[in-house]
Amino acid sequence: MKRILLYLMVVACCLNPAGCASAPQNTVTQFSTIDALLAGVYEGQTTCSRLLEYGDFGIGTFDSLDGEMILLDGKIYQVRADGKVYRPSADHTLPFACAVAFRKDLSLPVSTDTDFGGMERLVDRAAPNMNLFCALRIEGHFAYMKVRSVPAQRKPYPPLTEVTKNQPVFELERIKGTIVGFRAPQFAKAITVPGYHLHFLSEDFQAGGHVLDFSMTSGTVEVDLCNRFLLVLPGEESSFGSADLTRDRSAELEKAEK
Amino acid sequence: MKRILLYLMVVACCLNPAGCASAPQNTVTQFSTIDALLAGVYEGQTTCSRLLEYGDFGIGTFDSLDGEMILLDGKIYQVRADGKVYRPSADHTLPFACAVAFRKDLSLPVSTDTDFGGMERLVDRAAPNMNLFCALRIEGHFAYMKVRSVPAQRKPYPPLTEVTKNQPVFELERIKGTIVGFRAPQFAKAITVPGYHLHFLSEDFQAGGHVLDFSMTSGTVEVDLCNRFLLVLPGEESSFGSADLTRDRSAELEKAEK
Numbered sequence: 001m002k003r004i005l006l007y008l009m010v011v012a013c014c015l016n017p018a019g020c021a022s023a024p025q026n027t028v029t030q031f032s033t034i035d036a037l038l039a040g041v042y043e044g045q046t047t048c049s050r051l052l053e054y055g056d057f058g059i060g061t062f063d064s065l066d067g068e069m070i071l072l073d074g075k076i077y078q079v080r081a082d083g084k085v086y087r088p089s090a091d092h093t094l095p096f097a098c099a100v101a102f103r104k105d106l107s108l109p110v111s112t113d114t115d116f117g118g119m120e121r122l123v124d125r126a127a128p129n130m131n132l133f134c135a136l137r138i139e140g141h142f143a144y145m146k147v148r149s150v151p152a153q154r155k156p157y158p159p160l161t162e163v164t165k166n167q168p169v170f171e172l173e174r175i176k177g178t179i180v181g182f183r184a185p186q187f188a189k190a191i192t193v194p195g196y197h198l199h200f201l202s203e204d205f206q207a208g209g210h211v212l213d214f215s216m217t218s219g220t221v222e223v224d225l226c227n228r229f230l231l232v233l234p235g236e237e238s239s240f241g242s243a244d245l246t247r248d249r250s251a252e253l254e255k256a257e258k
Numbered sequence: 259m260k261r262i263l264l265y266l267m268v269v270a271c272c273l274n275p276a277g278c279a280s281a282p283q284n285t286v287t288q289f290s291t292i293d294a295l296l297a298g299v300y301e302g303q304t305t306c307s308r309l310l311e312y313g314d315f316g317i318g319t320f321d322s323l324d325g326e327m328i329l330l331d332g333k334i335y336q337v338r339a340d341g342k343v344y345r346p347s348a349d350h351t352l353p354f355a356c357a358v359a360f361r362k363d364l365s366l367p368v369s370t371d372t373d374f375g376g377m378e379r380l381v382d383r384a385a386p387n388m389n390l391f392c393a394l395r396i397e398g399h400f401a402y403m404k405v406r407s408v409p410a411q412r413k414p415y416p417p418l419t420e421v422t423k424n425q426p427v428f429e430l431e432r433i434k435g436t437i438v439g440f441r442a443p444q445f446a447k448a449i450t451v452p453g454y455h456l457h458f459l460s461e462d463f464q465a466g467g468h469v470l471d472f473s474m475t476s477g478t479v480e481v482d483l484c485n486r487f488l489l490v491l492p493g494e495e496s497s498f499g500s501a502d503l504t505r506d507r508s509a510e511l512e513k514a515e516k
Contacts, residue, residue: 027488033445035445036389128499129499131294131491131498131499131501131503132491132499133491185503186503187291187293187448187449187503187504188448188449189448190445190446190447191445191446191449227490227491227492227493228488228489228490228491229488229489229491230285230486230487230488230489231486231487231488231489232485233389233390233391233485233486233487234485235485236387240389241386241387241389241390243389245389245444245445246444246445
């Protein structure tokens with residue numbers, strides 16, 4: 001009996017790509033590529049439960065582009081186009097998502113008014129190696145927070161720049177909450193968003209979305225430096241394989257993300 | 259005692275990033291980026307023994323750019339600038355390397371004269387999803403094989419295009435051996451060599467190098483389709499962090515690889 005248990009535990013450990021009990025450290029795992037999302041590859045390719053094997057912290061979007069995803073403290077939240085926050089089921093799927101087992105390497109206090117650019121400068125000074133990935137957890141009080149979400153799409157899927165032309169934008173004031181996001185190196189630009197890519201979730205779990213702008217009054221910026229990046233590409237059932245991922249989509253990304 | 263053994267096995271399993279007994283399937287693991295190599299980041303960052311945790315098959319180069327690396331059937335070979343094949347020690351380091359636990363998904367017989375371009379067309383027809391990675395194991399008889407190696411460099415390291423200007427080139431005729439390599443998607447271009455990147459090792463382990471050209475008369479092309487790509491970046495002790503990896507180095511790559 002003990003031998004069988006031993007065997008089962010070792011097998012389970014090997015089968016779980018994220019390892020036993022916790023995901024690998026300092027590893028940003030990403031499902032699909034940002035350029036595939038720009039090209040309209042919106043079919044969910046991995047489930048919420050599978051994503052959690054790779055971390056407790058992250059961002060992404062849902063099947064058919066149905067809102068912005070925030071993974072915080074091991075729980076997945078969906079900010080849909082109505083601006084409200086939902087809790088997707090474990091088998092809900094995602095076409096694009098990043099996750100990390102967040103462990104802070106740096107903790108940067110914020111005590112004066114700090115906007116998006118100010119936060120970037122703060123992090124870039126503290127984590128000057130721009131050739132590494134890092135995850136950012138920014139918790140605090142925000143005088144202003146401008147977020148957007150995206151509405152679910154129908155096939156044939158339009159490219160992301162078409163969708164974001166009419167994106168619902170929400171301006172929040174005097175709100176507590178957490179920004180969840182990543183800074184990625186320039187060399188990863190066709191694969192992920194280079195530079196900063198942030199989503200927000202309010203402390204009361206009532207609002208959030210893809211961050212367009214903000215002004216923070218106080219709080220803390222936590223940085224997890226990550227030297228490992230695991231890219232998991234969609235299988236043959238996805239339109240990923242036939243997407244044109246050869247051209248430079250930097251200008252499209254700029255339009256879609258800002 | 260049994261409990262202690264159980265504990266030790268599970269802990270060992272968790273500590274080994276490549277999992278128990280074997281590396282993760284369908285995962286190409288790469289240490290550092292091709293653009294960092296082009297920029298002259300030649301300091302070894304991982305050891306041969308650590309590389310083997312990620313696969314039994316792969317290519318790369320050695321600390322200070324001391325030759326071409328071939329990982330075949332779990333053994334690492336070093337083709338130095340004299341064209342000879344050496345066996346590096348387990349703690350020898352590599353600045354750039356790719357590895358995979360090779361498991362063939364496709365087996366393509368070759369029975370007519372096939373050159374580099376012909377092999378590319380053969381693989382592209384059989385594995386048409388150009389947005390996935392694949393590993394290639396090409397075993398057979400070669401009427402012609404043109405390979406190069408690179409000589410070890412001293413600090414301050416020159417960029418790769420400077421080194422390859424005077425690279426030793428070897429032309430082999432009527433030789434049996436194995437080509438070890440990868441096909442990578444265009445979107446990964448700053449990170450790895452897009453398209454085909456092949457090294458060769460002769461059956462008698464006496465010759466090899468980075469493949470520039472060949473003509474195969476008979477043999478088999480085995481393809482391992484890989485939907486996962488793990489990038490492991492150098493730590494702070496490397497010059498990687500200060501390398502300029504923001505500009506497009508496609509033209510440099512073309513010069514250095516061809």
